Amino acid sequence: MLEIRDHISHLFTHMEKQIILSKKDKEELSISFKARRLLKRQYLLQADTVCAHESFVVKGCLRMLYVDEKGIDHTLSFAVENWWICDLESFLRGSPSAYNIEALENTIVLQVDAIALEKLYQKIPLLDRYFRILHQNAFIGQSKRILNNISLPGRARYDIFLKTYPQLHQRIPQKYIASFLGITPVFLSQIRKQRSQR
Amino acid sequence: MLEIRDHISHLFTHMEKQIILSKKDKEELSISFKARRLLKRQYLLQADTVCAHESFVVKGCLRMLYVDEKGIDHTLSFAVENWWICDLESFLRGSPSAYNIEALENTIVLQVDAIALEKLYQKIPLLDRYFRILHQNAFIGQSKRILNNISLPGRARYDIFLKTYPQLHQRIPQKYIASFLGITPVFLSQIRKQRSQR
DNA sequence: CGCGACGTTGATTTGCCTCAACGATTGTGG
DNA sequence: CCACAATCGTTGAGGCAAATCAACGTCGCG
Numbered sequence: 001m002l003e004i005r006d007h008i009s010h011l012f013t014h015m016e017k018q019i020i021l022s023k024k025d026k027e028e029l030s031i032s033f034k035a036r037r038l039l040k041r042q043y044l045l046q047a048d049t050v051c052a053h054e055s056f057v058v059k060g061c062l063r064m065l066y067v068d069e070k071g072i073d074h075t076l077s078f079a080v081e082n083w084w085i086c087d088l089e090s091f092l093r094g095s096p097s098a099y100n101i102e103a104l105e106n107t108i109v110l111q112v113d114a115i116a117l118e119k120l121y122q123k124i125p126l127l128d129r130y131f132r133i134l135h136q137n138a139f140i141g142q143s144k145r146i147l148n149n150i151s152l153p154g155r156a157r158y159d160i161f162l163k164t165y166p167q168l169h170q171r172i173p174q175k176y177i178a179s180f181l182g183i184t185p186v187f188l189s190q191i192r193k194q195r196s197q198r
Numbered sequence: 199m200l201e202i203r204d205h206i207s208h209l210f211t212h213m214e215k216q217i218i219l220s221k222k223d224k225e226e227l228s229i230s231f232k233a234r235r236l237l238k239r240q241y242l243l244q245a246d247t248v249c250a251h252e253s254f255v256v257k258g259c260l261r262m263l264y265v266d267e268k269g270i271d272h273t274l275s276f277a278v279e280n281w282w283i284c285d286l287e288s289f290l291r292g293s294p295s296a297y298n299i300e301a302l303e304n305t306i307v308l309q310v311d312a313i314a315l316e317k318l319y320q321k322i323p324l325l326d327r328y329f330r331i332l333h334q335n336a337f338i339g340q341s342k343r344i345l346n347n348i349s350l351p352g353r354a355r356y357d358i359f360l361k362t363y364p365q366l367h368q369r370i371p372q373k374y375i376a377s378f379l380g381i382t383p384v385f386l387s388q389i390r391k392q393r394s395q396r
Numbered sequence: 397c398g399c400g401a402c403g404t405t406g407a408t409t410t411g412c413c414t415c416a417a418c419g420a421t422t423g424t425g426g
Numbered sequence: 427c428c429a430c431a432a433t434c435g436t437t438g439a440g441g442c443a444a445a446t447c448a449a450c451g452t453c454g455c456g
Contacts, residue, residue: 066345074349076341089338121327128326129319135333140287142340143274147264149347150380151272153411174435182348187412189436351443372403385444387404 004035004110007058011110014056014082018133019126028123032116038062038103044085045101051090053111057083060107063176065100075180078104078165078172084134085109104172154183155191202233202308205256209308212254212280216331217324226321230314236260236301242283243299249288251309255281258305261374263298273378276302276366282332283307302370352381353389 008030015021021029035058038044044062045051055062057079064076064085076099079085090097091114112120121127148157158181162169169177178188206228213219219227233256236242242260243249253260260277262285274297277283288295289312310318319325346355356379360367367375376386 066349068349072349074345076345088334088341092334092338125323125326128323128330132326132330132333135330135337136286136290139333139336139340140290142337142344143286146340146343146347147272147274149344150377151264151266151270155411173433179348184413185435186414186437190412193436353443371401373401382445383403384405384446388444391404 004030004033007035007108007110008033010058010082011056015130018130021124021126025124025126028120032120033110033112036109036111038107038109040103040106042103043100044103044109045087045097045099047098047100048096050094051087051097051099052113054084054086054091054117055079055101055109055111057081057085058108058110060109061104061171062107062109063102063104063172065102065179066098067100073100073179074182075176078168078176078180080168080171104176149182154181154187155194157181157183158188158191202228202231205233205306205308206231208256208280209254213328216328219322219324223322223324226318230318231308231310234307234309236305236307238301238304240301241298242301242307243285243295243297245296245298246294248292249285249295249297250311252282252284252289252315253277253299253307253309255279255283256306256308258307259302259369260299260305260307261302261370263300263377264296265298271298271377272380273374276363276370276374276378278366278369302374347380352379352385353392355379355381356386356389 008026011029011033012021012026033056036055038060044055045064047067059081062079062085064079064087065073066076067073077085085101087097087099087101089095090099094114148160152160158177161177161181174188174192175185178185181188183191206224209227209231210219210224231254234253236258242253243262245265255277257279260283262274262277262283263271264274265271275283283299285295285297285299287293288297292312346358350358356375359375359379372386372390373383376383379386381389
């Protein structure tokens with residue numbers, strides 16, 4: 001059995017970088033979140049279903065992807081320890097998601113659903129602040145990624161990826177990094193070959 | 199003279215879509231924001247200076263851009279009526295900005311600086327919620343733009359731009375739309391030619 | 397009027413994709 | 427435990443999308 005008590009302290013630690021949590025707040029959080037274990041290759045979210053939870057990664061690695069009409073998949077984001085992952089649009093509006101989220105490793109997440117989260121916002125007003133700051137930081141990161149996408153060739157984007165996430169590239173299959181960068185695995189392989197020859 | 203009272207109601211209206219503002223809240227906001235008028239081609243932010251304000255557009259149109267080593271500029275975002283614009287990273291951390299913000303039209307913005315905003319967060323806790331929701335929506339929009347950038351050719355990105363911002367393309371010079379999409383003005387012109395021939 | 401900014405068009409080059417074939421590794425069933 | 431299939435990364439050949447370079451017409455503006 002997966003006990004919430006074994007994992008929720010990770011979440012508290014993360015939140016307490018931004019806000020102060022009382023003992024009572026922590027109790028509220030403990031009963032609102034559920035732990036869930038995923039096996040490698042298991043799906044946390046399937047396209048065309050509603051994204052019912054926001055998920056905080058305690059351990060492991062996830063990938064959010066979109067499959068286009070041709071069946072090619074495109075990686076929107078990765079999530080490792082202490083990252084949140086969720087299709088916000090689906091979660092907030094209750095609409096079917098266009099994305100999938102799959103586990104790249106055996107993974108443990110803490111999940112909260114929309115109703116429980118809304119109650120938490122009422123009981124712990126500081127949560128608004130926590131998620132405000134979280135999304136502001138996400139916004140900054142996304143802005144940089146967009147700038148890279150519109151201003152740099154694939155090769156330079158890969159260089160920046162390695163610099164920005166030095167731990168990640170050992171953990172994630174190359175083809176997913178390629179699809180994250182918006183290039184083909186074949187082309188990424190060529191880039192790596194060139195790099196290694198200097 | 200530019201009177202805050204003439205414009206701040208636009209901001210209230212925008213905020214009241216998400217939160218309830220008391221009369222007292224509105225007074226606090228009124229003394230914390232300053233109105234500023236910009237002429238076409240005037241800069242709201244210059245690279246290498248600190249972005250001291252978050253700006254809410256009452257009227258007009260702005261463009262946020264990055265100039266690379268070759269002197270080519272890349273458009274991160276536009277902002278028209280009821281949009282916020284700011285280099286968040288510079289604003290939050292007090293670091294010099296890598297971006298510029300320029301007016302594409304004569305423009306009126308409402309501005310708040312970091313100190314005044316922090317006080318507002320203390321006095322009006324619901325502001326955390328307003329900006330949380332604002333940034334969540336921004337996150338959703340940015341995710342879609344990233345997906346388009348990594349999965350679609352320039353032509354399809356332009357189609358989506360027209361669908362997503364039907365009002366904007368009449369208002370903004372083509373070369374800036376090209377740089378927003380991550381293609382050259384020359385290539386955008388070719389795309390438009392093809393489109394018109396059907 | 398003359399200059400500069402903008403969009404267009406054509407010619408050429410280049411970055412990146414597609415297709416295909418080939419080792420290396422993993423994992424799966426007999 | 428081995429044989430086989432499946433997946434992954436690599437490599438090469440050829441093709442297309444988009445960039446670069448350059449010239450030209452149009453318009454707004456000093």
